[in-house]
Amino acid sequence: MKESDLYRLRLEPTPEFQRRxxxxxxxxxxxxxxxxxAARRGGRALALTALTAVVATAMLMLTLPSVRAxxxxxxxxxxxxxxxxxxxxxxxxxxxxxxxx
Amino acid sequence: MNLDADLLALxxxxxxxxxxxxxxxxxxxxxxxxxxxxxxxxxxxxIEELTARTFEKAWRSRRRYRGDIAQFTxxxxxxxxxxxxxxxxxxxxxxxxxxxTDLPTHGSPEQELALxxxxxxxxxxxxGLPDRExxxxxxxxxxxxxxxxxxxxxxxxxxxxxxILHRALKTLRAEWE
Numbered sequence: 001m002k003e004s005d006l007y008r009l010r011l012e013p014t015p016e017f018q019r020r021x022x023x024x025x026x027x028x029x030x031x032x033x034x035x036x037x038a039a040r041r042g043g044r045a046l047a048l049t050a051l052t053a054v055v056a057t058a059m060l061m062l063t064l065p066s067v068r069a070x071x072x073x074x075x076x077x078x079x080x081x082x083x084x085x086x087x088x089x090x091x092x093x094x095x096x097x098x099x100x101x
Numbered sequence: 102m103n104l105d106a107d108l109l110a111l112x113x114x115x116x117x118x119x120x121x122x123x124x125x126x127x128x129x130x131x132x133x134x135x136x137x138x139x140x141x142x143x144x145x146x147x148i149e150e151l152t153a154r155t156f157e158k159a160w161r162s163r164r165r166y167r168g169d170i171a172q173f174t175x176x177x178x179x180x181x182x183x184x185x186x187x188x189x190x191x192x193x194x195x196x197x198x199x200x201x202t203d204l205p206t207h208g209s210p211e212q213e214l215a216l217x218x219x220x221x222x223x224x225x226x227x228x229g230l231p232d233r234e235x236x237x238x239x240x241x242x243x244x245x246x247x248x249x250x251x252x253x254x255x256x257x258x259x260x261x262x263x264x265i266l267h268r269a270l271k272t273l274r275a276e277w278e
Binding site: 001003005006007008009010011012013017018021022024025028029 | 124127128131132135136139140148149152153156157160161219220223224227238242243245270273274277
């Protein structure tokens with residue numbers, strides 16, 4: 001037995017099979033991009049719907065007096081309402097300025 | 102046969118992002134994968150089905166590899182290996198179930214006739230090899246791959262591939278005598 005005998009066992013796929021598989025692959029190719037585009041569109045629509053629902057719910061809740069009052073109280077925490085004057089030591093202030101320069 | 106050189110010949114304009122000629126690649130790889138299964142899973146197996154399954158899996162994600170066709174073919178053979186492993190696993194299950202009823206008929210006139218051809222005899226000898234030797238034999242003589250390419254597909258070293266193939270040939274020759 002020679003090494004070349006091992007190559008002689010090779011078979012040629014039938015032209016019919018080659019053609020059939022090529023067609024199947026092309027069909028698969030046509031289906032896949034459509035599927036992924038549809039999936040992307042579906043994902044975007046879902047995200048948009050979720051965002052709209054969150055905004056609508058928040059606005060609806062603000063129409064309730066108790067929620068509205070709570071939100072206003074929270075806003076008040078960050079509002080500047082009182083100012084008070086403070087005395088400063090001008091010499092010390094100047095010294096600090098000089099040190100920085 | 103130098104696979105990389107063949108592939109470069111198919112893709113003369115090839116750059117990192119060029120779209121390869123998938124049709125040419127298909128025409129080149131189909132007989133190789135087909136013969137890989139022919140040597141790997143043996144007689145009685147639906148080689149066409151296994152080849153189709155491999156290509157369908159690989160073709161789905163092939164664009165990931167458009168910058169590196171050599172890597173794509175390595176990946177293609179890895180898929181083929183897994184398909185062959187799955188097939189053999191399912192075959193073993195069937196063998197266990199059918200063992201009691203489907204005993205081989207050694208020495209029957211039909212079998213003697215089939216074995217009279219040298220090629221048939223060689224096929225039987227290949228089927229008797231250990232799994233790993235048969236795997237490498239299928240990649241070398243069925244798919245026509247180089248030892249280096251086989252090493253990339255199997256994860257073995259190139260010298261190890263050479264040693265196992267040499268051992269397989271020695272076994273076949275001894276059985277042939």
